Amino acid sequence: MTLSYVPGDSAGHRLDPRSKLLVQVAFAAAAYAYTTPRGLAVLTGVAAACLLAADGGPRDLWAYRVALPFLLVAPVVAGATLGAPWFRVERAADTALASYRVLLILVVAAAYVRSTPVRESRAAVQRTVPGRAGVFLGAGVALVFRFLPLLRRDLLAARAAMRARLGGERPLRDRMRIVAVAGIDRALSRADRLGTALVARCFAWNPTLPRLAFRRVDAPALALAGCLLAAAVLRVV
Numbered sequence: 001m002t003l004s005y006v007p008g009d010s011a012g013h014r015l016d017p018r019s020k021l022l023v024q025v026a027f028a029a030a031a032y033a034y035t036t037p038r039g040l041a042v043l044t045g046v047a048a049a050c051l052l053a054a055d056g057g058p059r060d061l062w063a064y065r066v067a068l069p070f071l072l073v074a075p076v077v078a079g080a081t082l083g084a085p086w087f088r089v090e091r092a093a094d095t096a097l098a099s100y101r102v103l104l105i106l107v108v109a110a111a112y113v114r115s116t117p118v119r120e121s122r123a124a125v126q127r128t129v130p131g132r133a134g135v136f137l138g139a140g141v142a143l144v145f146r147f148l149p150l151l152r153r154d155l156l157a158a159r160a161a162m163r164a165r166l167g168g169e170r171p172l173r174d175r176m177r178i179v180a181v182a183g184i185d186r187a188l189s190r191a192d193r194l195g196t197a198l199v200a201r202c203f204a205w206n207p208t209l210p211r212l213a214f215r216r217v218d219a220p221a222l223a224l225a226g227c228l229l230a231a232a233v234l235r236v237v
Helices: 017-033 037-053 058-064 068-079 089-115 118-128 131-164 172-200 218-236
Strands: none
Touching (some): 017 089, 118 131
């Protein structure tokens, strides 16, 4: 399951991308302000609701499987010590809560990516940040969303080719080196072709972007973002 836009007619798809970006920012702020079991329990329901609103499910989180081992191992590493008592439970518990917080933020991000076309993401960033900086950031967001799935596909193709040539019998270091070198080579090749394509198409700083407008369907999302931001501010104060 790749992390990319999936066309649909869900509530998340109908929202203005600026509303969804505001919800993400507010959710992240609340998650960092309430790193407690009770706070994260409430935020779990919010994150699940965001993913369901975009017609998503647990399968959409499979694209983040590379980060999951780090989130699972982090509490063990944080709790381990070189001397007695050899493992500190309180440190491991704090790190486990922080890892779970990151996972919840990834869930909300998955809901955004699944329900937002790349052009709308660029339009939202470009019209939120004024001037040439907004145009630059918007173009960067659009390129990243389009480029990452291709790089991931190239890495999977390199790994499949290596296994087809009995590369799976090689040591782990050699397998990592082969896949990494092939991935970097493909990335540089794609970057060269991307630059040529941008020049050939006369890349413009003022493209025709989709029109964005807040509607009634955005009211619940804006209210949710406002509540999360207020809760985060009150917690800090």
